[in-house]
Amino acid sequence: MAGNFISFLIGVIVMVLVDGCTTVPEHPLTGRPGDVAKMKEIMARKDTLVHVSPETDSGKPVLILLHGATEDPTEMMDIVQEWQGRYDVYLFAYNFHHRLSTVAKDFVKEFRQLRNRPQHFETWNAELGMPVESKVEGVGGVAVTVVTFSYSSVVFREAVILADDRPLFAQTSLIQLVPLAGGSSYARSLRNPVTAWVVSRFSPQTQAVIPYGGFAERLWSGAGNRIFYESITPARMHSILVEGDPHSLAKMANAKVHADYLNGIGANVVVIPKCADICHDYFPTEPAALAYLQQCLGPPVDEGTKLLAAAGIKN
Secondary structure, eight states: OHHHHHHHHHHHHHHHHTBOOOOOOSSSSOOOTTHHHHHHHHHHTOSEEEEOSOGGGTTSOEEEEEOOBSSOGGGGHHHHHHHTTTSEEEEEEOOTTSOHHHHHHHHHHHHHHHHTOHHHHHHHHHHTTSOTTOOOTTTOOSOEEEEEETTHHHHHHHHHHHOSSGGGGTTEEEEEESOOTTSOGGGTTOOOHHHHHHHHHHOHHHHHTOSSHHHHHHHHSHHHHHHHHHHSOGGGEEEEEETTOTTOOTTOOOHHHHHHHHHHHOSOEEEEOGGGOOOSTTGGGOHHHHHHHHHHHOOOOOHHHHHHHHTTOOO
16 A cells, blocks of 8 residues: 555656746747737647747748647747748647647647648648649648657657548658657556556646556557557657656666657657756757757758848848
8 A cells, every 4th residue: 555655646746757848938939020929829828739930931841849748838939949940830839737638639630720721731732743722631741840849749649649530640750859758757656557547637647658558558559559650650750869868768677668668769769968968858948959959850040041031032
């Protein structure tokens, strides 16, 4: 009984331990007209895609950001600032207190609506070599990249598995920043199914990162893993990890859990060494970490190009 009670207490605080960074960047947006309204929309966390780039960026490749389990979705704004000159950027501002399936279904709905917008189909279809007026429901093109951070890697995986239209995420590229692949190391003590069930009543996100049982099986193994990789092909998926990450299951001895972990990180993996002194919780705000992200996204548009673009001059 004492052991179960301790596991219960550990589980209750996992919701805090899997939280992402909660700091607010000094300049979360650029001061454009409408930025205040966008910030209010982001902070409302209504499980919606918030368009954080200028409306004039709608012809560029699309970048969708998913924040961690945090009360402050603006932890991703450094990435917005760096890459909005190259991409048309959206932030999925979700409430991590909601059940994983609820958040994932909302993301599927938002993603489907985004792909059905004519201005995006025009670009995506052109890149596929299709007539720009040829709107293919739920398919889109190659110019969509999703970047997840920490807990949101689980959100996105659930969304792909739950989507009833399998082609929806076809040709989507995925970059996972310190993903909770296979679950969280902090939840590894929750092997007792009764304890896990009780904890999940208090913390739905804890249930989502327990590395044992049916939930983990559905997300990281068998049919769920197959469905995920049918939509997100291994070549289009990259994971950026941190050596010695306390959230990670990389050192887990359990063979089944370790196999799920490997399924979760995929084949294209970069591990940032400890000497870089990059913290999991603050990853999206670490300049050294964003240098690794640049290897996947390409360099940001330089300041001179930004100024020329603002003046309506092509470089």
